[in-house]
Amino acid sequence: MRTTTHGGPRFALGRALKQPLLNAVARLPDSVQRAMFMPPIRRIFIRVPVLRAVYSGCLRRHPIDLHYGTDTSGLVDSNALQRDARLAEQLRPYMGSQPTIIRRALDTLGDISGYTFMDIGCGKGRPMIVASEYPFALALGYDISADLVRTANANAVVMARRFPQRPPIRALHANVADLRVPSGNVVVFLFNPFGPELMASLLEKLEAGLTSGTIQHLFIVYDNPVCSEVFDGSRQLQRWFAGVFPYDHDEVGFGPEDHENVVVWQSVRGARPAAFAERNSRITTKDRLSTSFEG
Numbered sequence: 001m002r003t004t005t006h007g008g009p010r011f012a013l014g015r016a017l018k019q020p021l022l023n024a025v026a027r028l029p030d031s032v033q034r035a036m037f038m039p040p041i042r043r044i045f046i047r048v049p050v051l052r053a054v055y056s057g058c059l060r061r062h063p064i065d066l067h068y069g070t071d072t073s074g075l076v077d078s079n080a081l082q083r084d085a086r087l088a089e090q091l092r093p094y095m096g097s098q099p100t101i102i103r104r105a106l107d108t109l110g111d112i113s114g115y116t117f118m119d120i121g122c123g124k125g126r127p128m129i130v131a132s133e134y135p136f137a138l139a140l141g142y143d144i145s146a147d148l149v150r151t152a153n154a155n156a157v158v159m160a161r162r163f164p165q166r167p168p169i170r171a172l173h174a175n176v177a178d179l180r181v182p183s184g185n186v187v188v189f190l191f192n193p194f195g196p197e198l199m200a201s202l203l204e205k206l207e208a209g210l211t212s213g214t215i216q217h218l219f220i221v222y223d224n225p226v227c228s229e230v231f232d233g234s235r236q237l238q239r240w241f242a243g244v245f246p247y248d249h250d251e252v253g254f255g256p257e258d259h260e261n262v263v264v265w266q267s268v269r270g271a272r273p274a275a276f277a278e279r280n281s282r283i284t285t286k287d288r289l290s291t292s293f294e295g
Contacts, residue, residue, distance in 0.1 A: 113135040
C-alpha cells in the first residue's frame with residue numbers, strides 16, 4: 001500500500017522495484033505464499049522495506065476467488081492506475097475489501113430490494129460480486145483504470161454464468177467527473193478509493209441527484225472512512241451507522257488488518273427512522289489509509 005514519503009534515489013529505486021516484486025509474488029503457487037506468511041518467516045521479511053507491501057495480505061489469492069473462479073485479488077499501486085501524477089496523488093492503491101465487511105455493512109441497511117448498488121472505485125469488482133447476493137436491481141461499478149474494469153467485467157461474466165438469477169454486474173471506465181448517477185434508490189459503496197478533493201466532487205454529483213429528484217433515497221456505505229468529514233458536512237445527508245466489523249476467520253491474513261471501520265450515511269430525502277444509537281461516533285483519521293473511532 002502507498003503512503004506519503006519523500007523523494008530521492010533510494011525512494012525512486014524502491015518504487016521501481018515494488019510493483020514487479022508484487023506481481024512476481026502474486027504469481028507464486030498458493031503453497032509458497034502460505035509459507036511466506038508463516039510467523040517465523042513473516043517476522044524476518046516484513047523488516048525489509050521493499051518487502052513490506054507483500055504482507056498487506058492482498059497478494060494472496062482470496063478465498064472468494066478460489067470459491068467462484070474469479071480474479072479480485074492483488075494490490076495495484078496508485079501510479080499504475082493513472083498516468084496523470086496529480087490525479088494519481090489523489091488515488092489510493094487497489095485492493096479488494098473483505099466480503100464479510102461488505103455483507104455486515106449491507107445488512108445494516110434493511111430492505112434494499114430494487115436499489116442500485118454503485119461501487120465507486122470498483123477495481124476488479126469484489127464488492128459487486130458480494131452485492132449480487134442481495135436483491136439489488138443492478139450492481140454497477142466505476143473505476144478510472146480500464147484494465148481493472150476489464151477484469152471486473154470478466155468476473156461479471158463468470159458470476160452470470162454461475163448465478164443467472166442474481167442481479168447483473170456491470171463495470172464502467174470513468175473518473176468522478178464522468179459519473180452518471182442512477183435514478184431511483186441507490187446504495188453507494190466506497191473502500192477508501194481516493195482523497196478529499198475527488199470525494200467532494202463525488203458528493204456534489206450525489207447531492208445534485210438528490211436535489212433534482214433523480215435519486216429518491218441514498219445510502220453511502222464507506223469502508224475505512226478516511227474522508228468522512230466530506231459527508232458529515234453535507235446538509236443532505238445524515239448518519240445511519242458507525243461501527244467496527246471484524247474479518248471472518250477465513251479472511252484473516254488476506255487484508256492489512258483483522259477488522260475495518262465502516263460508516264453509513266443516508267439521505268435526508270426519503271430518510272428512514274434512525275436504527276443505530278452509536279451512529280455518530282467520532283472518527284479520527286490516523287493517515288491517508290486508516291481511521292479509528294472515538295467513543
